[in-house]
Each structure stands twice: as C-alpha cells, then as structure tokens.
Amino acid sequence: MARSILHIDLDAFFVAVEQARRPELRGLPVIVGGDPDGRGVVATASYEARRFGVYSGLALRTARRLAPDAIFLRGDFAEYVRVSKQFHAILANYTPLIESGGLDEAYLDLTGCESIGGTAPEAAASMRARIRAELGLAASAGIATSRLVAKVASDKAKPDGVLQVAEGTEAAFLAPLPLRALPMLGQSTEKRLAPLGISTLGQLAALADSALEGLFGNHGRVLGQRARGIDPTPIGHDVRAKSISREGTFAADVADPEHLRAVLRGFSESVGADLRRDGRRARTVSLKLRYDDFSTVSRSLTLPQPLSSNEAIFEAGTALLEKLRERDKRPARLIGIGVSNLVADAVQLSLEPAPERKQESLSAAFDRVRRKYGTRSLQTGRTAFDAATQDERSVFEKGTGLSSQMK
Numbered sequence: 001m002a003r004s005i006l007h008i009d010l011d012a013f014f015v016a017v018e019q020a021r022r023p024e025l026r027g028l029p030v031i032v033g034g035d036p037d038g039r040g041v042v043a044t045a046s047y048e049a050r051r052f053g054v055y056s057g058l059a060l061r062t063a064r065r066l067a068p069d070a071i072f073l074r075g076d077f078a079e080y081v082r083v084s085k086q087f088h089a090i091l092a093n094y095t096p097l098i099e100s101g102g103l104d105e106a107y108l109d110l111t112g113c114e115s116i117g118g119t120a121p122e123a124a125a126s127m128r129a130r131i132r133a134e135l136g137l138a139a140s141a142g143i144a145t146s147r148l149v150a151k152v153a154s155d156k157a158k159p160d161g162v163l164q165v166a167e168g169t170e171a172a173f174l175a176p177l178p179l180r181a182l183p184m185l186g187q188s189t190e191k192r193l194a195p196l197g198i199s200t201l202g203q204l205a206a207l208a209d210s211a212l213e214g215l216f217g218n219h220g221r222v223l224g225q226r227a228r229g230i231d232p233t234p235i236g237h238d239v240r241a242k243s244i245s246r247e248g249t250f251a252a253d254v255a256d257p258e259h260l261r262a263v264l265r266g267f268s269e270s271v272g273a274d275l276r277r278d279g280r281r282a283r284t285v286s287l288k289l290r291y292d293d294f295s296t297v298s299r300s301l302t303l304p305q306p307l308s309s310n311e312a313i314f315e316a317g318t319a320l321l322e323k324l325r326e327r328d329k330r331p332a333r334l335i336g337i338g339v340s341n342l343v344a345d346a347v348q349l350s351l352e353p354a355p356e357r358k359q360e361s362l363s364a365a366f367d368r369v370r371r372k373y374g375t376r377s378l379q380t381g382r383t384a385f386d387a388a389t390q391d392e393r394s395v396f397e398k399g400t401g402l403s404s405q406m407k
Contacts, residue, residue, distance in 0.1 A: 002167045004110040004120045005235065007150035008127060008141045010087060011159045013104035014044035014075055017083050020136035029054075029070040036064035036072045039249045039333070043075060047159055083135060090130050094123050097235045099147075105154075107147050109235035124162050144170065148231035151183050170229025175202030182226060189216070189223070201227045244274050245286070247336025253292050255331035261318055267337045268314035275313075275339060281306035282339030285316035289324055290334035299324060306343050313339060 010016060014032040019025045029049035034040040042063050045054040052067040063070065084103040091098055094117040097109035110120050117123035124141040131139045142153025143164040150165075152174065157163040165173045174182070179190050182201055192215060198204055205227040212220030225231070246267035254260055264287075275282060285307075286300040299320045307313065317337045 002145045004113075004143065005145065005147050005150045006108045006110055006120055006124055006141055006143050007101070007147065007154040008091065008106055008108070008124070008139050009101075009154050009158070010104040010131070011138045011140055012044050012046055013137075014080055015046045016137045017080055018073055018075075019046070020083075021079075025071065029067050030073065031060075031063055031067070031070050032073050032075040033060050033063070034072070034074050036060045038251060041249075045070075083137075086135060087131060087137075090127060090134065093117075094127060099235045101151075107150065107235050121162065121164060128162070144229075146170070146229060146231035147233055147235060148183060148226055149173065149229045152177070152181055155181070165229075171202075171205060174227065174229050175200065175205065177201050179204060185223070185226075192216075242342060243338055243340040244271050244278075244282075244342075245288075245336055245338025246270050247288055247334060247338075249290075249334045250332065253331035253333050254335075255329065257321075257325065260321060260332060260335055263335055264317050264321060264337055265310075265314050267335075268317055269310045271337060271339055272308065272310040272313050275308050275342075276345075278342075279345045280342045281308045281345055282313075283307075283341035283343065284339065285313055285320070286338045286340065287317050287320035287324065288334070288336035288338070289321075289332050291328075291330050292333050294333070296334075297324060297328075300340075302341065306341075308345065313337065 015025075015030045018030065018032065027048065028046070029052065030046040031042055031049050031054060032044045033042040038060060040060050042054060042056055042058045042060060044056060045063070049063075049067050049070050052070070054063045054067050054070070060072070064072070080103055087104070088098070088100060088106060091106055091108060095108050095110050095113045099107045101107060108123075110117070110123055113123070117126055120143045124143060128139045128141065131137055138160040140154050140157040140160060141162045142150040142155070142157055143162070144150040144153055145165075145167050149170045153163040153165050178200060179185055179193065179198070193199075193204065198207070205224060207224060209221045209224050212224045214220070216223060248263065248267070254263075283306045284300050284302045286298055288296065288298040290296040301316050301320055303312075303316065307316075
C-alpha cells in the first residue's frame with residue numbers, strides 16, 4: 001500500500017494570529033518582528049506586505065523602506081505557542097502518527113486511517129475547516145506518498161489551498177521546480193551545481209548517482225533520490241534538534257567585554273535549560289560574533305566530557321570569546337552561543353563528587369524556580385537578559401522550544 005502523507009502549514013502564522021484577534025488588521029500589510037527603526041529582522045509578513053518584497057529574515061529597516069505604510073508589530077510569542085497547541089490538538093483527531101515541524105506545521109501519516117477522517121483529501125478539508133472555525137486561521141496542505149513531496153506540495157498550495165501529488169507522478173511534479181524548492185537543499189549545494197548548468201530538480205534527478213557521489217560524497221546518492229521524490233523517512237521518528245543555540249542582535253554595537261560576557265551568560269543559561277529539559281548533554285560549545293560590517297566569525301570547542309550545566313556552557317563560551325577578542329576587539333553587532341554533538345544525559349559514576357555535578361545540581365535548581373516563577377525571577381550577578389538585544393530565537397523559533405539553529 002502506498003503511503004498517504006499530509007503536510008499542513010498555517011499561512012503567515014504570526015501575522016495570522018494577530019489578525020485573528022485584531023480583525024481590523026486583515027487585508028493590510030502587517031509585519032511581525034519588532035521596531036522598524038531597530039536592528040532586528042522580519043519574523044513573518046502578511047501576503048499584502050510580501051507584494052512589496054518583504055520576506056522572513058529581511059532586516060526590519062529594509063522592510064520599512066520597501067513597505068513604508070506597513071504595520072509593524074513586536075509579536076506575542078506566548079500567544080503563538082498557545083494557538084500552536086490548539087492547532088496540534090486538532091490534528092491529533094485524524095491519526096496517531098503526527099510529527100510536528102514547528103509551531104505552525106506538521107506531518108501526518110494517514111495511511112489506513114480512512115475510517116477516522118475519510119480519504120486524505122477529505123481529511124485535509126476537515127482539518128482546514130476546523131482550523132478556520134476554531135482558530136480563525138487559514139492552512140495550506142500537501143498530500144503525497146512521501147513527506148518530502150507533501151512538504152513541497154503544501155508550499156505550492158499556498159495561500160489557503162490543497163495540492164495532491166498522485167502516486168507515480170512525484171518526479172514529474174518536482175522536475176520543473178528550482179533547486180531551492182527541495183527541502184534541505186541550500187545555497188552551497190546550489191552553487192556547486194551551477195557550473196554544470198543544473199538549476200531545476202529535473203536536471204538534478206537526471207544526473208547519475210556516480211556523478212552525484214563524486215560531487216557530494218555519500219550524500220550525493222540521497223540527494224538524487226530526493227530530487228526524484230523518493231523519501232522513505234517515516235513520520236514520527238526522532239527529530240530532536242542536533243544543536244541548540246541562542247543569538248541576539250544589539251541595538252547598538254557593543255565593545256565592552258563585561259557587557260558581552262553578561263549577555264553571553266544569559267544565553268548560556270537559556271541554552272542549558274533547553275538541553276536539560278530535553279534530557280541531553282553536549283560535547284561541543286560554539287560561539288558566534290558578527291561585526292558592524294556584517295562579517296561573521298564562529299569558533300567551537302569540543303570538550304573531553306559532555307556537559308549540561310549553565311556554568312560549563314558559559315565558561316566554554318567565555319574562553320572562545322576571549323580568544324576571538326585577542327585578535328579582533330571591534331564592537332560586536334551580534335553574539336550567540338550554541339551546543340552540538342548532543343548525547344543522552346548519562347554520566348560515568350565517580351567515587352568523588354566532581355565540581356561539574358555541583359554545577360548541574362545548581363542549574364537544575366534554577367530550572368525549577370524559573371519554571372514556576374518565570375525566567376527573570378532568579379539571576380546570578382553576571383547574567384544579563386539585555387533589553388537592548390533582539391533575541392533571534394523568538395523570531396524564528398519552531399515548535400520544539402529550541403532555537404532556529406536546528407540542524
């Protein structure tokens with residue numbers, strides 16, 4: 001039996017939530033992201049704003065220049081999370097095999113679930129009707145035999161549409177589309193294929209596996225299969241993030257090392273909280289700095305033992321910061337810290353208590369207090385939740401409570 005996979009995506013989610021609770025915003029160019037005179041980026045733009053060339057990730061100042069009459073909103077992430085939970089609760093009525101793709105999207109395996117919601121098109125129509133009636137939001141859906149093709153189909157169905165790709169037509173459906181239409185195919189891959197005159201998925205699919213392996217190694221064969229619409233990945237497998245990070249753009253460039261360390265401390269605590277909540281440890285800590293000319297540098301440190309405490313993350317990040325500033329003391333526009341090489345939260349027992357274990361216990365105590373009373377209810381003297389930074393996590397965060405840097 002061919003699989004019946006549905007990908008459903010809420011259209012212009014952040015903006016749509018704002019318009020649902022403020023109907024006077026409907027039909028207007030609305031941009032969620034923050035102060036247009038600040039240094040943040042666009043989180044979501046209404047379709048009316050997109051006509052002016054505004055898109056997610058665009059600098060807010062540029063967005064204001066392109067759409068001077070647009071309405072700019074800072075956004076309400078807590079409200080977006082609340083609505084997202086309602087959205088996912090609706091989907092749970094149609095199949096037990098659901099995989100969240102973020103706050104505003106999900107994959108559903110409807111294979112064999114006809115007795116619950118009917119055929120896949122019927123289930124899609126029912127879901128979209130409930131989402132509109134209960135949440136006041138529009139949703140687009142794609143239906144196919146694989147998650148990859150269903151995702152591309154839902155993108156093509158936007159806004160507020162449904163597109164089904166019949167079994168056996170996957171490659172033909174993908175063939176005329178540009179390379180970037182394929183999920184996870186990025187700019188670097190696109191650049192490597194350009195000298196070969198390859199700009200569409202059909203051209204990529206026509207390449208022999210041996211040629212693709214010569215270009216991309218073991219990943220080449222998989223890339224060719226994906227370009228042909230072949231993706232056996234099941235719905236509901238472990239999709240936990242392979243990295244967790246936080247980064248923020250300062251309202252004004254910062255050169256003071258104490259200020260940088262204070263903000264780094266706040267981000268370290270946030271990363272650590274997510275790491276512990278997910279029941280994992282990290283072997284690698286990475287630091288990112290961006291300067292006023294938008295040049296960006298990053299450095300990583302892999303540790304002999306996996307860590308999970310706020311203090312250990314901060315200390316590793318501080319060591320990386322000091323090394324970078326030995327070479328370049330220019331003011332920073334952005335700072336970020338992340339962890340990767342994640343492993344399960346298991347440590348080798350020792351006869352003597354290690355300092356790290358004490359720090360882990362302290363971090364766990366912080367977590368308990370903050371869950372009950374809020375993030376800023378308890379802080380160390382070195383922590384700064386800097387109001388002068390735009391935390392890009394809150395702009396791009398998808399679903400799991402981790403950052404946009406989910407790889």
